[in-house]
Amino acid sequence: MIASPQYTNPEDYLRLEAESPTKHEYSDGAIYAMAGASDQHVTIALNLATLLRSHIRGTGCRVYIADMKARIEARNRFYYPDVMVTCDPRDPETALYKRFPKLIVEVLSDSTEAFDRGDKFADYQTLESLEEYVLINTRHPRVDCFRRSQSGLWVLQSYTPQSDRVFLESIDFTCSLTMLYEDVVWDEGELGFTQDNIQSP
Template sequence: MIANPNTNGISPEEYLAEEELSPIKHEYINGQVYAIAGASDTHVTIAGNLFALLRNYIRGTGCRVYMSDMKAHIETANTFYYPDVMVTCDARDKALVNHKKYPCLIVEVLSESTEAFDRGDKFANYQQLPTLQEYVLINQKRQRLECFCRNAEGLWVLHTYTQGSEIHLTSIDFRTSIDSLYEDVTFGI
């Protein structure tokens, strides 16, 4: 996922201006810019399935769902990431055309090269978003979804879903079978 750091730090404004013109996507972490590698068929299928399910579910609610081309801005961490799927229901995000600052749900599909980062520093940065209620990690090697939910005390509680489970994303009160999420995915290829 992350490769080719730019050794000269740039401002968030410079990053956003350059990213608009770039033929490849980059994430921005505290002044450093990192190119993002492409994704596997399984990765794209899982993210696409979830996006389609969420898009149909939230239609007409005022919420918006985004897939991989919309940046999440964590201002307190001076960071911009491209989550695989992101939902925002905050009206303040409507004025932001190339990034969102107030998501309630962020989803990352894990890959071998990104898993440690997605579970570690990236999650730590996402936790700084006061509107974020759920952070979801989806395994692409087997049917397994880990959902970290922020409870009333501000603690992150893990809910794990495996084969045969019904997934419940409480931030938007969305339910679906795990089989729907993994539709058209063949494991072991």
């Protein structure tokens, strides 16, 4: 994100954002312009959103990608998750943002990884509806899935080519890493999928 000197309230932010050609995230009055995403980032997010849309069709849940905001009222924040799923009947009441997601996915980049793993995750944890927070690596095949336990603790499970299958408990969804990373063009020197580092389906 790129810092902007603008300060405003949530209502003004939503009005300005609806008219802006550039997306901004909102943090307690401060507005931050969002940088563009890489080919890997966009491909992974679209792959997952497509798979999730097929999985939840007819369940009453909705999947959103990139352009829908998540509102974190406890911290006075608005973020744009890369992928978000909500099943709460109250969310259709707000057209510009969703307040009750059960699954949030961020596709990592070099410039945002520390924030996604740190302060942003801390903000997302204040959402009582959130059951899973997922981070997808763009440098090599790896998915880190944080699940909220019954005791309220967040438990990490990681998926790599050795395990192959990714399981999202919040929506009872399973897919292979090969499907998640389909058509991703890895940067030179980065480890993608080879016959040696992935199991057969």
